Amino acid sequence: MLKLMRYLKPYWWTALLAPLFMLLEVIMDLLQPRLMASIVNDGVTAGDLDHIVRTGLIMLGVALVGLIGGVGCTVFSTQASQRFGTDLRQSLFAKIQSLSAPSLDRFGSGSLVTRLTGDIAQMQQMVLVTLRIVARCLFLAVGSIVMAVLISPKLSLILLAMIPVLVVFLVIMTKLTVPLYGAVQEKLDGVNAVLQENLSGIRVVKAFVRGDYEERRFGEANGRFLAASLKAARVAALNGPLMSVILNFSIVVALWYGGGLTEKGLLEVGSLAAFLAYVTELLFAIVGLGGQLMVIARAKASAARLVELLDARSDKAMDQRSAEQAVGLGASLTREANGEAWESAADRRAFDSGTRNARRGSLEFRRVGFAYGGASGQRVLVDIDFQAEPGETIGIVGVNGAGKSTLISLIPRLYEATEGQILIDGTDIRDIAPEELHRQVGVVLQQALLFTGTIRDNIRYGKPDATDEEIIAAARAAQAHDFIAALPHGYDTELGQRGVNLSGGQKQRISIARSLLTKPRILILDDCTSAVDLNTDRRIRQSLQTLMQETTCLIIGQRIASIEHADRILVLEDGRITASGTHEELLRRSRLYRDIAASQQGA
Structure with a gap:
């Protein structure tokens, strides 16, 4: 938990002012019983009305000063906790963006959402209650003990004997509840995971009439969360009543012993009343502290989960040697092509505008192997060995499960090869900064993912400063301009979540345009035209052949027609390259x- 407190450091002044204002409020509250004792001892008993009025006015002034302290503490503690939570949330989101694919798979989307929302909320609540309620309870407990000792040292021995018992009890309760609240957050992960899967696949659920099954599945996850929550709540519920029993027993003993001192004339009635008021304040302080320790215990469980995420392996981590070798690798590749597939010379010039540092783009796999879960896992790719020259188009074909998508995922280091080397222009990709590598390698996936916003924003996602001419040129190359122009708002059409208001083929074409706009050195197309018709597929391939003459292209295709034009085609079978050559x-x-070609011709 202490590791996360660095996010509170920039707001140390608000974190300091909050308890200081609370200390002011507590001091004012602690003065009230002494003033009340003065009224009883020196006013009521002596019949001095002026003293009663004067002391009453002082009590009113003290209360107003205490109010200022309370308001100030609330303002500054709220600022500190909210800013702490905002910075922590931003840092965790940035961390998620940098996580390697295996790390993302290990955490799961449901767990990441819970950590970024629920766990951070627990930490915010912990900071808030620490600066306000915990600070108040601690100040009030210490102050009450001090004031009680000043009134009657003998009577205060009862309180001093009670404190060690309460401390031991609170330590035991904290140790019991931390793992229980950790289990609660884990079960909440499960609820979020089921919910996300259901919402993202709601059309499939409805198509197969599996609503009842999904309700049962969610109910099971929700039931596990309920059971864990109730278990933690039952243990936490023991906290307040047991502490109240201990403290109320102390009050009874104080009344019995204090009454005897009063009867003997060793303690004034007003002083006994003030002492009992301080004991009551101490009662509420410790009971309140015990209740907030449950909040801290829950936050401690959340903190462990957040630290685990912050410490997860990032694909941005690289040594100094890699950083030095990565310097200067960020320029865009010069494109020189004949422009026959372009509708106008202006489109061609728009697409070729921008940085023009000529680059190569050779790609080489040297006996590459991969297994999910590391070297000890089941091997998915074995001895992958091939080389693609700059400007060459490589097709990859194979049956489902042959490892095609896994192979291309290794190039941008979405996954790390467990054996061998992958080189771009002779440089091991592990020696290239991840951000630079991702700029050099463009990937268009079969499952096109678009973001909420306009079509224009989605196309220029990888190049925010792209001009309208460049965006339109990329859209024309991807055969997307015509359907975009036909929309009521054209490129300013707002897309729903994941592009829900577009067809599958339209989303794929926008994804292709998005990658073409960045002008990568290596372009990977993972069956990205599976949802478009054959004529559109052919026109897209013609545009790519014209545009990407100096870009190395890797095309995964389920349809032979999508890859038969490639300079070389790799046949992948059971994770191995079993054949290589042209279509013929x-x-x-x-x-x-x-067999694959024959089956498609028959279809």
């Missing part, structure tokens, strides 16, 4: 390729 060569030499 593979029809003669590869039985698997021939």
Whole structure:
């Protein structure tokens, strides 16, 4: 938990002022019983009305000063906790952006959402109650004990004997509740995971009439969360009553012993009343402290989960050697092509505008292997060995589960190869800064993911400063301009979450335009035209052939028609490259390729 307190450091002054204002309020509250004792002892008993009025006015002034202290504490503690939570949330979100794919898989989206929302809320609440309620309870407890000792040292021995018992009790309760609240947050992860899966796949659920099944699945996760919450609540519920029993017993003993002192004339009636008031204040302070310790215990469990996320492996981590080798690798590749697929010379010039530092783009796999879960896991790719020259188009084909998508995921380091090397222009990709690597490698996935916003914003997502001419040129190349222009608001059309108001083919074409706009050195197309018709697919390929003459392209295609134009085609089978060649060569030499082509021709 202390590791997260660095996010409170920039707001140390508000975090300091909050308890100082609370100390002012507590001092004013502690003066009230002494003033009340003065009224009883020196006013009521002596019949001095002036003293009663004067002391009453002083009590009113003290209360007003205490009010100022309370308001000030609330203002500054709220500022500190909210700013702390904002910075922590921002830092965690940035961390999630930098996580490697295995780390993201390990945490799961449901857990990440819970940590970024519920766990941070627990930490904010902890900071707030620490600066306000915990500070008040501690000041009030210490102050009450001091004031009680000043009134009657003998009578205060009862309180001093009670304190160690309460401290031991609170320590035991904290140790019992921290793991229980950790389990509560884990079960909440499960609830969020089921909810996210259901919402993202709601059309599939409805299509297969599985609403009842999903309700049962959510009910089970919700029930596990309820059971964990009740278990933690039952243990936490013991806290207040047990402490009240201990403290009320102390009050009874104080009344019995204090009454005897009063009867003997060793303690004034007003002083006994003031002493009992301080004991009551101490009662409320310790009971309140015990209640807030449950909040702190829950926050401690959340803090452990947040620290685990912050300490997770980031794909931005690299050594100094890598940083030095990565310097200067960020320029864009010069494009020189004939422009036959462009509708106008202006489109071509718009697309080619920008940085023009000529780059190569060779790609080499050297005996690359990969297994999910590390070297000890089941191998998905084995001895992948091939080289793609700058400007060459490589097609990759194979049956489902052959490892095609896994192979291309290794190039931008979404996953790390467990064996061998992958080189771009002779440089191991592990020696290239991840941000720079991602700028060099463009990826268009089959499942096109668009963001809430306009179509224009989605196309220029990778190049925020792109001009309208560049955006339109990229859209034309991806065969997206015509349908975008036909929309009521054109490129300013607002998209729903994940582009829900577009068809699958339209989303894929916008995704292609988004990658083309960044002009990557290496372009990876993972079956990204599966939702478009054959004629549109052909026009997109023609545009790519014209545009990407000096860009290395890797195309994964389920349809032979999407890759038959490639300079070379790799046939992937059971994680191995079993054949390589042109479309015509593979029809003669590869039985698997021939079977795939024949099945599609038959269809």
